Structure formats: C-alpha cells, structure tokens
Amino acid sequence: MTALQIISDTAQQVADAISAALGVETEIVDRQFNIVAGTGKYRQLVGSKDYEAVYPDSPFLYGRVLRTGESFIIEDTRENELYGPYTMGEMGEICCPIIMEDSIIGVIALVAFSQEQKENMLTKRNVLQHFLQHMAFLLANTVAAKEAFIKLNINTNLFKTMIESFTSGVISFNAGGRVTHFNSKAEEVIGIKPDLLQGMPIDRFWPNSPVKKVLKTGAGYNNNEEFYQGAGENLHLLVSARPIIIDKKPAGAVVMFSKMAEARSLAYRLTDTQHELHFSHIKGESRIITNLKEKALQVARSSSSILVTGESGTGKELFARAIHCASPRRDKPLVIVNCGAIPETLLESELFGYEEGAFTGARKGGRPGKFELADGGTIFLDEIGDLPLHLQVKLLHVLQRRQVERVGGTKNIDVDVRIIAATNRNLEEMCVSGEFREDLYYRLNVIPLVIPPLRDRREDIPELMDHFLQKYNTLLQKQIAGYREETLKVFMAYHWPGNVRELENSIEYAVNMENQPLVGMESLPARIVGNNCPAAHRPNYNLAAITGETEKKIISELLEKVSTGMVDPQSLPDLLGISRATFYRKLKTYGLAMPKGYRYSPETA
Known part of the structure; x- marks a missing residue:
C-alpha cells in the first residue's frame, strides 16, 4: 500500500x-x-x-x-x-x-x-x-x-508484546512515580485491576519502595529483595529497577519483579542436576515393598507431613524423591537437607537463612535458608533425629505458622512447603528421654512410612542384583552377564545389615574385581563370604546391640551391689558417668528396676 x-x-x-x-x-x-x-x-x-x-x-x-x-x-x-x-x-x-x-x-x-x-x-x-x-x-x-500514528501504534503494540513476553512482572513509572505501563503478570502479582493501576502512584501499592530513589537519582539496582503487603497476602519480591534517562535527567523508571518463590523455582529448574525419580524406579516386587509404594503414591497427592523411618541404607531418600515427583508440587523445588551432616553452629542459618550483619562473616544482603528455597515445593529433612532441641522449637513454629524468620531478622516470611522427614532412630524413645520434642514428633508423624530392611524382603534381592549389575556394567564399561549360582545363594543368605546400600556397594566391588562373564565367589567382598553361615551361629558385630548388652550387664551388677548395701543408690549416675535422667531412661529401656526397698527417680535423686 x-x-x-x-x-x-x-x-x-x-x-x-x-x-x-x-x-x-x-x-x-x-x-x-x-x-x-x-x-x-x-x-x-x-x-x-x-x-x-x-x-x-x-x-x-x-x-x-x-x-x-x-x-x-x-x-x-x-x-x-x-x-x-x-x-x-x-x-x-x-x-x-x-x-x-x-x-x-x-x-x-x-x-x-x-x-x-x-x-x-x-x-x-x-x-x-x-x-x-x-x-x-x-x-x-x-x-x-x-x-x-501507524508507527506509534506498531511501536506501542510491539512494546506491549515485548513486556507481555516476560514471565516476570514489568511496570513503568513516570518522573512523578505514577504507573504508565504494565504487563498482565504485574497486574496479577500486585493484585489491582488495570483501570485502577493505570496512573496510580507507587506509594499506593509499594510504600517506601527503593524505586522512588531511582526516580530521584537515576541510579538503578538489580535483584533486590523487597517485602510488601499485597491483596490478601504478603509479597516477597525480587526486584530490579532501571531509570529512563532523557537529557541526562531521570524521567521515569522501568521495574521488573518476580515473586521470590517463582524466581527460586526457576533457578532450581535451571540448576537442578537431580533426575526425576518415580516409584517405578524403586526396585522390588515383594508384597511388603509393593504395598509400601502404593501407600506412598496415595499420600503423595496431599500436602501432609510424612515421617519416613527405617534402617540406614533402606532407601528413605528414594521414597522422598518419588513422593515429590508424584505430587502436585513436582514442578517446584525438592530441597534435601541432611541434619546430621551440617555442624550445629551452621544448621540454623542453613535451614532458616540469615540477614546481612546477623553474625561475623554474614554475606552482604543476607541469604535465604533451605525453607525459602523450597517454597512451593518439598523439603526433605534427613536424619531429623539429630536436630538439636533449640532448632526443633523453630521447626515446630514453621510447621504451625507456615512462616520462617531468618537469623538476625525481624520479618516473618511466608513459606508453602511440604515436609518429609526421615530417621533411622527411634523418635518415640527419644521423646521419652527428652531428646526430641513430643509435639514436633506428632506434627511430623502425620503420615508414617516404615521402609523394611532388605532381610525382610529377600525375594527382591535377585532383581536388585540385576539392576545394579546393569548400572555398573555401564559405568565401568564391563560386560558381565550375570552371577554364578553359588554367588546368588550367598547373597540370598547374607543378613545385609547395611541393606540396599550395602548390596549396591558389594556389586560395584564385584564388577570392579570380576574378569569373567559371571560374578564368582572370589570377586565378592570378604565380609559377605565370611558371613556365609547360618544366622544363629553368626558372630554379632552390631555395635548398638553389643553396647546395649554391655550397658545392661554393668547396670545389673551395680543394682546387685545396691541390694547388698555395697553401693549408695543415689551415686549410681555418677558412677556410670551419666545424668540422672539418662540413668532413669536406661532402667526403663533395659527393663530393670531398683532392688526392693529402694526407690529411684530423677526427682528423689
């Protein structure tokens, strides 16, 4: 034309x-x-x-x-x-x-x-x-x-199309701090209708915003953490602002912002190296493991807290990851925290984050904790039994209020997180001894999942052996076809105190050692070959069991001496080098009692 x-x-x-x-x-x-x-x-x-x-x-x-x-x-x-x-x-x-x-x-x-x-x-x-x-x-x-006019219309439509293409909110202000343009994401986050937002001064929806300083000085900023009150919710935003300069003077500003949870979710998706894990990846067709997978799949659809218990090496983390991937939160972060692997002095700031200046060496601008990073998704707290008591209180508050407060901070930050906790310790006993808060235990144990030890599902061992053989054949560039019959019998007879993790490590060792088409006895770890005997005649190397037997024997001997008058009953904790409360707990644990005529309790001691 x-x-x-x-x-x-x-x-x-x-x-x-x-x-x-x-x-x-x-x-x-x-x-x-x-x-x-x-x-x-x-x-x-x-x-x-x-x-x-x-x-x-x-x-x-x-x-x-x-x-x-x-x-x-x-x-x-x-x-x-x-x-x-x-x-x-x-x-x-x-x-x-x-x-x-x-x-x-x-x-x-x-x-x-x-x-x-x-x-x-x-x-x-x-x-x-x-x-x-x-x-x-x-x-x-x-x-x-x-x-x-046509060019202006094209440019206007181009500008609208451009700002609508951003997944972040985009909003521009004139020199007086009034809204001139915005995209639908900005409207959604701010929660104000378009006809009302247009021309509205910034103080009406973002009071005391640093953007006002940009309009005065012409100096922008990047990725600033800001808190505002939105339409029915607290807004935790990640904000960047750029000045509009005309004749060397600020004539307005363009602001890009995202909800902090969305920004972190995007960062998680871009940097996450974990592969999705589904229940089909958890090997085993035994009735006990099949029923467990069905139960876990059913509870995955809710947001209730889950407590996964089981011996070390049974696959508690695998179940946590599978539950997350089967849940409505699958597209949000799964943050894994090993409570026993982080020093107690650092654990609080790791879990809940810290503000700038909270302690010597605190990073400028502060740092979000694991709960904030998991916002919208799932946090897996492994070895929850190792969490110190003072942090158990703070975790309980998070569960009750759905808010976290950073170390050195004064603001409560809303978090939407599903908690999956795991332990190989007996939390009920720890509650009795005062090592674990009973109210926190019940908050975590809404849905209990007990992972069975490998010895209780021996029919799954052949499938697990084949799975790990294929895995390490690929990793180690081997072509081992299978196992000799006597090897399979040894694996089936072994008691597997380390459970599936020990089984995997044993097969990795065997694939490294084996030079023949089939894995033979000579390629197995010595501990497995040496334990190829009936369980009744097998030496007991379990430290927890041995320690318990020894403690019970020593306390029993002292109680006999109390009955003969050789030992003062009130001195028993000091002789054993333990606290009075711990001594009382051990009496209950081992089924022991003070001799007739003697009474002992933490109160009378």
Whole structure:
C-alpha cells in the first residue's frame, strides 16, 4: 500500500471539497500511477491505474511531474506534447507534485472538461496553482501524520508484546512515580485491576519502595529483595529497577519483579542436576515393598507431613524423591537437607537463612535458608533425629505458622512447603528421654512410612542384583552377564545389615574385581563370604546391640551391689558417668528396676 493509499478516504474528501469550491474536476494519483481519489469522470476510475502507468518512462505529464517535482499548467491539451495519446475530453489542467520529506509521493491535478471551466481556471492560474501546492502540502502532512500514528501504534503494540513476553512482572513509572505501563503478570502479582493501576502512584501499592530513589537519582539496582503487603497476602519480591534517562535527567523508571518463590523455582529448574525419580524406579516386587509404594503414591497427592523411618541404607531418600515427583508440587523445588551432616553452629542459618550483619562473616544482603528455597515445593529433612532441641522449637513454629524468620531478622516470611522427614532412630524413645520434642514428633508423624530392611524382603534381592549389575556394567564399561549360582545363594543368605546400600556397594566391588562373564565367589567382598553361615551361629558385630548388652550387664551388677548395701543408690549416675535422667531412661529401656526397698527417680535423686 502506497503512502497516499493509506489516506485514500481523506484524499477523496479533499478532492470533493476542491471540486465543489472551484467548479473543476480533481484527480489525485500516487507514485505508481494509482488513481487514489477523483471527481467527475475520474471518480469511477478510483482504484485503477492512470493510462500513464503503461508508459512509466515516457515524457507524459504525470511521469514528468513525478520525476522532476515541477508544477505544470496545460492551456491546451490537444496541442501540448505532455499530454499522452489517450484523453477523456480534458481541455486544460493544472498539476503539482505531492512532496513528503523530499520524496515525491504523488500528483494532484485540477482538470477542466468544458470551455467555461478552462477559461475560469486559466484566468486564475497563478492563484489556483498556489492553492493546489498548498493542498499538496496538506495531503503530505496528512500522510506523515498517518504514518507516524501507524508507527506509534506498531511501536506501542510491539512494546506491549515485548513486556507481555516476560514471565516476570514489568511496570513503568513516570518522573512523578505514577504507573504508565504494565504487563498482565504485574497486574496479577500486585493484585489491582488495570483501570485502577493505570496512573496510580507507587506509594499506593509499594510504600517506601527503593524505586522512588531511582526516580530521584537515576541510579538503578538489580535483584533486590523487597517485602510488601499485597491483596490478601504478603509479597516477597525480587526486584530490579532501571531509570529512563532523557537529557541526562531521570524521567521515569522501568521495574521488573518476580515473586521470590517463582524466581527460586526457576533457578532450581535451571540448576537442578537431580533426575526425576518415580516409584517405578524403586526396585522390588515383594508384597511388603509393593504395598509400601502404593501407600506412598496415595499420600503423595496431599500436602501432609510424612515421617519416613527405617534402617540406614533402606532407601528413605528414594521414597522422598518419588513422593515429590508424584505430587502436585513436582514442578517446584525438592530441597534435601541432611541434619546430621551440617555442624550445629551452621544448621540454623542453613535451614532458616540469615540477614546481612546477623553474625561475623554474614554475606552482604543476607541469604535465604533451605525453607525459602523450597517454597512451593518439598523439603526433605534427613536424619531429623539429630536436630538439636533449640532448632526443633523453630521447626515446630514453621510447621504451625507456615512462616520462617531468618537469623538476625525481624520479618516473618511466608513459606508453602511440604515436609518429609526421615530417621533411622527411634523418635518415640527419644521423646521419652527428652531428646526430641513430643509435639514436633506428632506434627511430623502425620503420615508414617516404615521402609523394611532388605532381610525382610529377600525375594527382591535377585532383581536388585540385576539392576545394579546393569548400572555398573555401564559405568565401568564391563560386560558381565550375570552371577554364578553359588554367588546368588550367598547373597540370598547374607543378613545385609547395611541393606540396599550395602548390596549396591558389594556389586560395584564385584564388577570392579570380576574378569569373567559371571560374578564368582572370589570377586565378592570378604565380609559377605565370611558371613556365609547360618544366622544363629553368626558372630554379632552390631555395635548398638553389643553396647546395649554391655550397658545392661554393668547396670545389673551395680543394682546387685545396691541390694547388698555395697553401693549408695543415689551415686549410681555418677558412677556410670551419666545424668540422672539418662540413668532413669536406661532402667526403663533395659527393663530393670531398683532392688526392693529402694526407690529411684530423677526427682528423689
């Protein structure tokens, strides 16, 4: 579409007005010889091409005007060589170029079809030529304005499309801090209707925002953590602001922001190296493990807390990861924390984060804790039994309020986190001894899952052996086909105190050692071959069991001495080097009692 065709309606109105005022016909032609507007005989030709289009390089009138930019007055069309071979009865003509920004975009002409029109037109030729040039100027300005409007509209739509393409909220402010533009994400996060948000001062929805300083100083900032009160919720945002500089002065600002939970979720997805793990990846078809997987799949759909218990090496973390991947939170972070592997002095700041200046060496700007990083997703607290008592109180508050408070901070930060905890310790006994808070235990133990030891599902051992053989064949670039029969019998007979983890490590060792097509006895770890005997005759190397037996024997001997009067019952804790509460707990644990006639309790001791 040519420049004049863009304003064809306006051009036709101009032609009609000229003809009505001057009593002659008007024709407007663009640079491609398209008749854009016309009156009289030309009206019916609007939309078609002038005959000169057939002779674009000819010396005829319109072609010459378009090439030279000159105006012409034709007194007699029959005698003037500028008129082409075809006419419609024209007797005289005044025409001039339509020029816009030094480019000729068309021709406007006054045409006489009668002797009277010709005489009137030629009598006022100079006045009419000047008038026609003025009309050409107005048409050019109209085209320029229309093109500017179209360009502005395109740029506006382009800007809208650009800011809508951001997954973050985008909002711009003028120098006075009022909203000028925003995308739908900004509207969603701020929670104010578009017609109300437009033109609203920033203080109305973000009071005391650092953006106001950007508007004054022209100095922007990146990834600032900011807190505001939204529509029915506390907003925890990650905000970046850029000034709009005009004539070296701040004339506004553009702000990009995201909910902190969404920003961290995105960072998690981009940096997470964990592969998705589903219940189908947990090997075993025994009835006990099948029922457990079905139960775990069922509870995965809720947000209730889960306590996973079981011996070391049974796969508690695998179940936690599978539960997360089967839950509605699967697209959000799964944050894993080993409570027993982090020093107690660091554990609080790791779990709950810290503010700048909270302690010596605290990072500038502070740092979010694991609960904040898990917002919207799941946090897996492994070895929860090792959590110190003072942190158990803080964890209980998180469970009750769904908020965390950073070390050295004063603000409560909302978190939406599902907690899966795991332990190989007896938390009920720890509650009795005062080592674990009973109220926290019940908060965590909403849905208990007990992972069976490998010795209780021996029928799964062959499948696990094949799975790990395939895994380490690939990792170690081996081609071992399977196991000898005696090897399988040894694996089936072994008691597996380290459970599935020990089984995997044993097969990794065997694949490293084996040079034959089948894994033989000589490639197995010595502890497995040496324990290939009936369980009743197998030496007991379990430290916990041995320690317990020894403690019980020593305490029993002391109680006998109490009954004979050789030992003062109140001195028993000191003799054993333990606290009075611990001594009382051990009496209950081992089923022991003070001799008749003697009483002992922490209160009377």
